[in-house]
Amino acid sequence: MSAQLSQDELKKQAAWKAVEYVKSGMKVGLGTGSTAAFAVERIGELLANGTLKDIICVPTSTRTQEQATSLSIPLATLDEVPKLDVAIDGADEVDPALNVVKGRGGALLREKMVEMASDTFVCIVDETKLVDGLGGSKLAMPVEIVQFCWKYNLERLKNLPEVAGCEAKLRMEGDSPYVTDNSNYIVDLYFDNPIKDSYAAAKAISDLEGVVDHGLFLDMVTTCIIAGSDGVVVKEK
Numbered sequence: 001m002s003a004q005l006s007q008d009e010l011k012k013q014a015a016w017k018a019v020e021y022v023k024s025g026m027k028v029g030l031g032t033g034s035t036a037a038f039a040v041e042r043i044g045e046l047l048a049n050g051t052l053k054d055i056i057c058v059p060t061s062t063r064t065q066e067q068a069t070s071l072s073i074p075l076a077t078l079d080e081v082p083k084l085d086v087a088i089d090g091a092d093e094v095d096p097a098l099n100v101v102k103g104r105g106g107a108l109l110r111e112k113m114v115e116m117a118s119d120t121f122v123c124i125v126d127e128t129k130l131v132d133g134l135g136g137s138k139l140a141m142p143v144e145i146v147q148f149c150w151k152y153n154l155e156r157l158k159n160l161p162e163v164a165g166c167e168a169k170l171r172m173e174g175d176s177p178y179v180t181d182n183s184n185y186i187v188d189l190y191f192d193n194p195i196k197d198s199y200a201a202a203k204a205i206s207d208l209e210g211v212v213d214h215g216l217f218l219d220m221v222t223t224c225i226i227a228g229s230d231g232v233v234v235k236e237k
């Protein structure tokens, strides 16, 4: 039966399972992306039917903020609620140690801030996101940089020994650079092979002046919910 589920149905299964971690009275981080959107929708439903009460949520993007507002989910910022009980968010890649790449949706900075502020980070994915090593999907690993002298920083990123051989491209939206919710640009790094040492890469990237943040979320996920053709698997860190 489950072998016939679409990718969206798998995302929804993972999202619904994650929402079981949300209890009345909690402070909740809301992720960004198509998988996280199913979780936001479910939280909205459970609030509307009275199953969940008195929760307050912190969104990780203007997109999620708009969705949550449309569902009458009570919202706050980290300024108002600096400590969260649980955050639920998708990911682009998940390795066997539950380190993840995030930010293909462009929300990496707010996602990292909200997820670091949370006691529990429940990551929700379908099985297509599983990789043997980060960078292994051959899709983008985003780095958020300031707009100022972006070419200079793109070149410096490309030339870091810790990400040797990667391709670096400024993310575009039509004919213009993509601009994040924080008014920054994104350089996407593409790898032929998984990154050898994600920790060294994360440090080297962060150390560049003008880098705001990157999509390597290391040692952050506490629970990963993976929906696949064999059902839903929960992995705890």
Ligand SMILES: O=C(CO)[C@H](O)[C@H](O)COP(=O)(O)O
Pocket (backbone or CB within 6 Å): 031, 032, 033, 034, 035, 036, 089, 090, 091, 092, 101, 102, 103, 104, 105, 106, 107, 108, 111
């Ligand atoms: O990091 C993200 C957005 O910045 C998303 O969580 C990530 O891109 C996964 O998205 P989706 O659930 O649509 O596959």
